[in-house]
Amino acid sequence: MTPARSLHQRLLEPADVGAMAPLAKLACYGLLGLWTIVVLFPLYWLLVTSVKLPIHVDAGPVYLPFVDFMPSGHAWRYIFVELGNDTLRPYLNSVIIALGSTALAVLFGSLAAYALVRIQYRVTVGSILAFILILAGVVAAAWRFGVPWPLATAIGLALFLLFLGSLNRHLKQALGNNDILFWMISNRIMPPVVAVLPIYIMFQQLKLLDTHLGLIITYMAVNLPIVVWLMRDFFAAIPVDLEESAQIDGASKLRILFTIVLPLARAGLVACTLLVLILAWNEYLLALFLSTADAQTLPILVAAQNATRGPQWWYMSVLIVIMIAPVILITVLLQRFIAQGILVGAVKG
């Protein structure tokens, strides 16, 4: 029989091993609840502000719709009806750019990740040197001496293939798959502001500034390392036997990837896609440099509100709510997948 416990003991000591004392439990819930409020309150405030009239904002804070004030849809009407296309166009731009860049990043990233898991690469130092030298030559020729880009590139490519064989024989030291992977991931360390200036000039030459295609390509390139990093782990977890038997049956590598491996790595694919999709949706810096009007994305539209109209919070809140609603919806519904993607990337290191 257990001895009778005093009130003091019952509050401060756990009932049995592995459980928690009631007071500790209360403190835990208190702190967790506090952070829940910290997390949700800014979102609540956005939602509430979006249905306020200007007077409700300017006269000092009111908190509860229907209790403190009568909500009004005037800001929503203004953003959707009066501004109409000015809202819809950036929204559509964001959708197109996020979806397009994600699809391409996942496609090319998965291809590379699968190749890095199943194929042994040897890149000789000689070929890298040759590539760098010829690239420098092409850039110099085109930039300094006015040789047209396509011509310079074609000549460079021809020279590269010509020299490749002989160089490989002389400089034999080679880099393997891990080096390639490290190089790809290390691109994430580079602050995008370093890369964006040359991309800006490059796009100016190629007439890609302020176009969907330009932003799609750029976002794809920025997110590609993440896809490679995550998908490599998901692919590596798939047993190789299945693929080997398919190979014996005569299936090609690409076919194996698309019909056997990708369906098996479905969960990882979903995680990776969602993560990249949200990153592309939220991106700000690159769009700031590379889009001005036609391809303007939502974050740029929202950020620009301040400059053009001053802080008209009710309109701004509507824009922010429609910008973050899809992201929050995806997050809450598919949290399991996204969290898994982040965990695989972070825990492995």
Next chain:
Amino acid sequence: MRLSAWADRQAAAVMILPAVLILLAFSLFPLLASAYLALSRFSLAAGGYKIRFVGTRNFAKLLIGSEQFHFLGTFGRLSVLDYLILGLAVASCGYGLWRYLAGGRAGLLGLAGRLIAGLLALALLALALIVLNAPGFPGSLVVTLVYVVAGVALQFALGLGLALLCAQPLKGRNFFRIVFFIPLMVTPVGIAYAFRMLADMGKGPFAPIWQLFGLAQFSWASDPWSARLVVMIGDAWQWTPFLFLVLLAAIENQPRDQVEAARIDGASSFQIFRDITWPAIAPVAATVVLIRLIEAFKIIDLPNVLTNGGPGIATESLTLHAFIAWRTQDLGASAAVGYSLLFVATVTCVAFFNLVAQRTRRHEA
């Protein structure tokens, strides 16, 4: 059919080449071109632009020239305490180096890396002390460091605390887990505006509280430190979930039987944390801090939208500085700022990886 057969034979190249070419075009090429831009002067000319090579003049402008106040900051006077701190830092760096050399496993690369990292750390510390002292005023470099160091420390502490709470045997943990995760995914520009509204002392939701303390007339946006604090709070709101999520997973993977055995033996919660939980999660903690460090150096959305870099340049991060230089058509200065950021971020991250992250792993083995 023939095309697919050819594609299959070339599968090795076909699969990896797109990714390699994309990264070459959008990462390596811009990196090199940017280095050239940083060393040249960009000017608009008839029918286009002119790029003229000027050597290190852009960097000289940032370090000792007309943009010094913007990049490094305005210098103040050092107090005795600052000299003491500096002396202590020099001594501890020297001691670390001596131990490395005496350890008998020193290599040329390791020595060079440690020298670069140590000298950079000392230089940045000295700079921070000089510009944070009375008539001084920090430039974008020190402000970015404040965001990175103080911000990541704050987020780590919050994330770890929440993860420890969420790892307790409580009902409804899943609810907290989903809610706590949300901020990470919310568009930073949206967060910035939300916090601007929340922080408004006259019309924001906390206005009655400010009035109670007689602070309603105080404007956080015109005081450098309160403006920086608001930026850091917004950043912490967004990024704490990332550390929380990963640390929680690590805590849940810790050896359960050891924890239970320790508890039966009467160990206190703090002892269990110090001797079992912390060693178990240290490698993951180091990795997640490294990832966060990499991202923290790139901060721009929050300061740009929340405060526009102001008051003055008080909240300007390096990326924002580069953007502002670009907007005024000074591409050379913009690239030079970007390259400085690249240098500081890379040295910091590589040093952290080699000196901290690797060490936690060694204990594990």
